[in-house]
Every structure is written in C-alpha cells, then in structure tokens.
Amino acid sequence: MILMETLSTAKRSLSYEDINQTNPLKKHKANTVINITNMNQQKSLPNKEFISLSERMRPTCIDDYIGQEKVIGSHTILKQLLIKGHIPSMIFWGPPGCGKTSLANVISKLIKEIHGEKVHIKNLSATSSGVSNIRNIVNTTKTKSKLNNQVIVFMDEIHRFNKLQQDIFLPHIEAGTFTLIGTTTENPSYSLNSALLSRCRVFALNKLTVSNIVDILCKAISSINGEIYSFPQKTLLTNLKYSLSCSSKPCFSINQMVIDWLAEVCDGDARVALNSLELAVKSKMSNELSSSHLVSITLDDVKESLKQAHTLSDKHNNTHHLYSALHKSIKAGKENASLYWLARIMAVKEDPVDVARRLVRISSEDIGLADPDALGIAVHTMHGCHMIGMPECDVILAQCVIYLTRAPKSQLVYNALKSAKNIIINHKDPQPRVPVHIRDSTGQEKHYAIFGCQEANLLHKEKGVQTYLPFSLQHVDFFSES
Numbered sequence: 001m002i003l004m005e006t007l008s009t010a011k012r013s014l015s016y017e018d019i020n021q022t023n024p025l026k027k028h029k030a031n032t033v034i035n036i037t038n039m040n041q042q043k044s045l046p047n048k049e050f051i052s053l054s055e056r057m058r059p060t061c062i063d064d065y066i067g068q069e070k071v072i073g074s075h076t077i078l079k080q081l082l083i084k085g086h087i088p089s090m091i092f093w094g095p096p097g098c099g100k101t102s103l104a105n106v107i108s109k110l111i112k113e114i115h116g117e118k119v120h121i122k123n124l125s126a127t128s129s130g131v132s133n134i135r136n137i138v139n140t141t142k143t144k145s146k147l148n149n150q151v152i153v154f155m156d157e158i159h160r161f162n163k164l165q166q167d168i169f170l171p172h173i174e175a176g177t178f179t180l181i182g183t184t185t186e187n188p189s190y191s192l193n194s195a196l197l198s199r200c201r202v203f204a205l206n207k208l209t210v211s212n213i214v215d216i217l218c219k220a221i222s223s224i225n226g227e228i229y230s231f232p233q234k235t236l237l238t239n240l241k242y243s244l245s246c247s248s249k250p251c252f253s254i255n256q257m258v259i260d261w262l263a264e265v266c267d268g269d270a271r272v273a274l275n276s277l278e279l280a281v282k283s284k285m286s287n288e289l290s291s292s293h294l295v296s297i298t299l300d301d302v303k304e305s306l307k308q309a310h311t312l313s314d315k316h317n318n319t320h321h322l323y324s325a326l327h328k329s330i331k332a333g334k335e336n337a338s339l340y341w342l343a344r345i346m347a348v349k350e351d352p353v354d355v356a357r358r359l360v361r362i363s364s365e366d367i368g369l370a371d372p373d374a375l376g377i378a379v380h381t382m383h384g385c386h387m388i389g390m391p392e393c394d395v396i397l398a399q400c401v402i403y404l405t406r407a408p409k410s411q412l413v414y415n416a417l418k419s420a421k422n423i424i425i426n427h428k429d430p431q432p433r434v435p436v437h438i439r440d441s442t443g444q445e446k447h448y449a450i451f452g453c454q455e456a457n458l459l460h461k462e463k464g465v466q467t468y469l470p471f472s473l474q475h476v477d478f479f480s481e482s
Helices: 002-012 016-022 024-044 077-083 100-118 131-145 163-175 194-199 210-223 256-265 270-287 299-317 319-332 335-347 352-370 373-388 394-406 412-425 441-451 454-458
Strands: 090-093 119-125 150-156 179-184 201-204 226-230 252-255 295-297
Touching: 077 100, 090 100, 100 119, 100 150, 100 179, 119 131, 131 150, 131 163, 163 179, 163 194, 210 226, 210 256, 210 270, 226 256, 252 256, 252 270, 256 270, 256 299, 270 295, 270 299, 319 335, 319 352, 319 394, 335 352, 335 394, 352 373, 352 394, 352 412, 373 394
Parallel strands: 090 179, 090 201, 119 150, 150 179, 226 252, 252 295
Antiparallel strands: none
C-alpha cells in the first residue's frame, strides 16, 4: 500500500519537460503550438520596415508639430481652446502634405491626455467608411454619454462623402452626441454641405514653407541615423535639435544643399519630400550594401526619386492654379505664357474637354462682343476635343488659346450681367412684379374678365416709349455701370 502511494506521488510530480522527453511527439506538438502563437503575435505587430518614413515622422504631441503657426500658434484661437481642454467641431482644409491629419491626431491625443478615460476617439476615413459606421458610433456613444464621456470622431478625406451621406453628421453635431474633426483637400464651399459648414469651424491650412520642410527633413534624417554635412568641408552640422538619435556610426550622409533643394521643389508637400528622401536613401544603400564606406546621398539621387512624385502632385494639388494662370494669361494677351500654362495643364493629364469648357467661358467673359466669333471657335474646340480626344486634340486647344489671347478684349457683357445680378441680390423687398403688358399673352383674356383694365394697363406708354423694366427700375442702366 505504501509502495503504491509512493509511485502515485512520483507520477504526479513529473514535470512538463519530463513528459515531453518521454514522448517526443507531444514535445513536437507543444513546440509547434508555441511557435504558431509567437508568429501570430509577430504578425499583429507592425513592422517598421514596411511603414513609410512620412508615416513614421508623424508628430506624437503638439510640441513636435511643425508649421501652420497661423492656425495652431501660441496666440491663436485654436491653441487657446486646446489649452483649456475645449475642442469644437471643425474642418481642416488644405493641400496634401500640409499636416491636416497630423494636426488632427495631435489634437485628439492632447484632449485625451487632459480628460483621460472620459474621451473616446474614433478614427475613420471616408474612403473606407460609410453611413453604417457613423450609426454604429452613435449607438455606442449613447451609452457613453450617460457617463458624461466625450466622443471625438476623426473623419479623414471627409469630402469623399457625398452630400446626402454628410447629412448623417448634422443632428449628432447639433445635439453634441460627438465632436467632429474632418480633413479635406477640396474647397469646403463646394464639397461640403452648407448646413454642415454652419456647424463646424473651418481652419484653412497653407502649404508648408521651405523652412518647415527643411526642419522636417532634418528631423527625419536624424531618426534614420543619417548625418548632414555642409559644403565644401564635410563637417557635421552642429544642430542640437536634430542631433543623431543613436551613438552608432551613421548609415549615410547628405549635403545640406540637397536638403534645401528638395525643400524648395516639393511645393510645400512634406509627404512628397519625405517619400523622395526615403526612396533615395533606400535605393542608394541597397546598391552599396556590401561597401564599407559611408553612403553619400547626392543631388542626382534625390532628383531621380523626385522625378515622378513632383509631377503627379501637380495633378491633385495645383490644377486650379494652372487653370487660373491660363485664364489670366489669355486675359492679359500674353500668348507665350498662355501656351506654357496650357502645356502644363496637358502634362498633368487633364481632360481636354474640361480645358475647352474653360476656354468657352473665357471667350464670353473676357472677349464677348469685341470679337463675337471667339465664342463659336471655343465651342467648336470643345466639340473637336470631345470627338478625337488626346493626344490628337492638343493642337486644337493650342489654336484656340492663341486665338483668344490675340483677340480684342471686352468685359461689357460680363460686367453688365454682374450689375443685374447685384440689383436682384441687394433688393430687400419682394422682387417687383412683371409689368402687365409684357406678361404671357395666353392669360390676358382672363385678366380682362377679372379686372376690366385693358386700356389702362396693357398698353401703358410714357411719352411714346413703352417700358419693359419694372416701374422702380426704369432708370437703371447696367451698361453705364459696367
């Protein structure tokens, strides 16, 4: 009996490793389970090597944010509200790469630090979200509102929601269900509902300055263990703010002149600058991986990496500026400038029919009655572009642009129409009624039967001249005002 209890105790005291040693199959299965678990944990963690440099360089706090001093500077309204822990519903509008999303992120983190667990942040993108996502947030918010918790909804690229989808925000912003922070690259006056705009404060962000881009690039170079040297002596710049983050040997070097050049040509887009720098560094270091000397990033390396990125950014960033430049060059009669801006528009692959539509507008707005044939030529140009398309229609556009540029200019029609519109807009009382004698004649017989005023009103004349304007506007001359 004692012997059996001893054996039983010894059996229970066998460790997990002892059992595995006695059964190799079980040991193999256990190791397999552990390895699979570790692999799943590794997959859930993002690999920094696959995250772009522009994403890694997003600021983590308000003090790390670079640029937009007019919006988030020390004496701005927004900064004062954030210091007090208040955050209104707002829209950040600006060109790509100016820091809209980064600003929204640091604001959300700042409010989270101030209020702690009472603030809940929901990050969405209009490119991958719909009305159902907003409804889900509203449903969860109702339970949190009972606990006096604040919910902040960050909606990136909010202009991707059509105006019917945007209506989902209105009652919840009004009721304070959540606070909305939206970002958009499109003009909110055209891309967002007026009702939504009246409930949100719009902050316009400008392109980053060259100095801002230089600061961002220097910070990025330090974060990826690079060194900056001045020309012609290869001496490290003594900048404590952007000193190397690690004491190991630098992986690459880059001239300050190259950084300044990149900051100037990226057109205020920090994302373009960082992506170009990252591409230049990775391509150069992969080619010289086996080399023992320090890799040097030259101006040619950066130019090669920027070659496509800068042209593509024009497509999304500057088309409205290009159209404006073309319009003003035609209006000023500068044919060389007109051809140049037309070529720039075609270089970013704009729809030629859209260009032709703009020319139709110019032919009436800036030329008008000074050359009535200009309108017909512009309309024929639009039809020609529609029929044959690019690249064959490029010369048709060029011919029309040159004709409009050389044509005599007159804004008589445009200004007269604007004066007439201003009269209507600024009229405080109800608009004047149409004079009886110029109303639709099909209803005059009924008018005679009811009022019996055929002779008095229908043929009203003053000094032999029949009037066609309302009585209160008889002395208005839109053409003399224009």
